[in-house]
Amino acid sequence: MVKETKFYDLLEVSPDASDQELKKAYRKKALRLHPDKGGDPELFKEVTHAYEILSDSQKRSIYDTRGEAGLSEQGGFGGGGMDAQDLFSQLFGGGGGGFFGGGGGGRQQGPRRTKDLVHRVHVTLEDLYKGKTTKLALTRNIICGKCKGKGGKDGAVKTCNTCHGRGVKITLRQMGPMIQQMQSPCDECSGTGEIINMKDRCTQCKGKKVVPEKKILEVHIDKGMKNGQTVTFSGESDQVPGAEPGDVVIVIEEKPHERFKRQDNDLITEVEIDLLTALGGGQFAIKHLDERVLVVTLVPGEIIKDGDLKVIHGQGMPSVRHHEPGDLYVKIAVKFPDHIDPELIPHLEAALPPRKPMEKLDKNAVIEEVVLAEPDNRRRPDQDRDDEMDEDDGEPRVQCGNQ
Ligand SMILES: [Zn+2]
Numbered sequence: 001m002v003k004e005t006k007f008y009d010l011l012e013v014s015p016d017a018s019d020q021e022l023k024k025a026y027r028k029k030a031l032r033l034h035p036d037k038g039g040d041p042e043l044f045k046e047v048t049h050a051y052e053i054l055s056d057s058q059k060r061s062i063y064d065t066r067g068e069a070g071l072s073e074q075g076g077f078g079g080g081g082m083d084a085q086d087l088f089s090q091l092f093g094g095g096g097g098g099f100f101g102g103g104g105g106g107r108q109q110g111p112r113r114t115k116d117l118v119h120r121v122h123v124t125l126e127d128l129y130k131g132k133t134t135k136l137a138l139t140r141n142i143i144c145g146k147c148k149g150k151g152g153k154d155g156a157v158k159t160c161n162t163c164h165g166r167g168v169k170i171t172l173r174q175m176g177p178m179i180q181q182m183q184s185p186c187d188e189c190s191g192t193g194e195i196i197n198m199k200d201r202c203t204q205c206k207g208k209k210v211v212p213e214k215k216i217l218e219v220h221i222d223k224g225m226k227n228g229q230t231v232t233f234s235g236e237s238d239q240v241p242g243a244e245p246g247d248v249v250i251v252i253e254e255k256p257h258e259r260f261k262r263q264d265n266d267l268i269t270e271v272e273i274d275l276l277t278a279l280g281g282g283q284f285a286i287k288h289l290d291e292r293v294l295v296v297t298l299v300p301g302e303i304i305k306d307g308d309l310k311v312i313h314g315q316g317m318p319s320v321r322h323h324e325p326g327d328l329y330v331k332i333a334v335k336f337p338d339h340i341d342p343e344l345i346p347h348l349e350a351a352l353p354p355r356k357p358m359e360k361l362d363k364n365a366v367i368e369e370v371v372l373a374e375p376d377n378r379r380r381p382d383q384d385r386d387d388e389m390d391e392d393d394g395e396p397r398v399q400c401g402n403q
């Protein structure tokens with residue numbers, strides 16, 4: 001036996017109804033009583049509250065044994081609770097918001113904010129290395145100065161009768177077992193929730209309450225900023241009466257560079273030197289991201305091999321906050337000559353370690369002399385593997401950088 005039946009009566013179910021039956025009953029009643037279907041908002045709230053209690057087994061047992069009074073003794077269970085609209089949306093899906101009091105949705109905390117304006121800027125590696133201030137022109141809405149955001153003369157603005165100021169029209173549609181909530185802007189007031197007499201409309205904003213304004217923002221791109229980093233201008237987004245303006249968020253996008261790859265604060269570059277420089281020393285230059293050219297002298301007698309990775313300390317990108325420089329990795333390719341005068345080969349023989357002798361042949365081996373020819377490029381069996389190896393070019397493999 002239950003103490004009271006009020007909540008069950010509201011849902012038109014018996015006190016021994018199952019959870020399924022409760023849900024079904026609530027759904028039926030809520031659809032009929034929904035304010036957008038011309039239902040009584042107070043009754044809708046009461047029915048929703050009843051369902052909220054009865055659908056929670058703990059609350060339901062308190063209600064069954066001690067009635068409504070028992071719930072209020074428990075503190076918090078009685079009044080308030082969930083927003084009727086939240087519960088309704090939760091049950092029936094669809095984007096809620098806007099039924100009780102204009103826009104924003106019940107769940108949002110604090111004052112309403114307009115959307116952040118996100119803008120991407122493409123920045124060269126040079127600018128990220130040196131830092132730069134760039135100007136950005138944006139158009140945003142600001143509150144109309146003439147009507148101070150009212151849209152017209154005092155008293156000219158009236159709440160739309162069709163949508164009761166909500167600005168939206170809700171239609172409920174049954175799709176099989178689901179009930180779908182469709183939201184569309186109110187035709188009468190074009191979704192604004194308000195009606196202004198043509199003749200009373202503000203002449204500057206034409207009743208829109210806001211006017212577009214062009215604004216120049218100075219974006220300071222600090223040295224060492226990284227791809228995806230943001231610069232925020234607080235409150236510089238669109239203004240709307242009764243809401244806080246959102247932020248303008250500038251997203252830094254690093255443009256790819258033809259000579260350098262960036263890896264965090266390190267830079268990677270590729271340099272090609274000729275065979276003589278690789279063997280006998282010489283110089284090569286690396287044009288940096290500022291005006292400087294780094295000149296490297298290779299000491300004669302120290303050999304550079306094709307594919308060697310070397311490092312120049314302190315010539316990478318500056319770090320974000322303290323501008324401490326990373327390192328510059330140099331991947332060296334050695335360009336071999338296409339031809340050499342055979343008469344000069346004795347000089348090479350004098351300079352280089354002797355040829356490795358051919359491995360000893362088995363005395364029964366059958367010897368056949370063959371010709372080494374150029375393969376047809378399109379049919380090279382190693383073509384695919386070559387391509388794959390090219391892809392991880394430029395990754396600094398620190399362990400092989402023996403300086
Ligand atoms: Zn105006």
Ligand SMILES: [Zn+2]
Pocket residue numbers: 160161162163164165166167168186187188189190191192193194
């Ligand atoms: Zn309307």
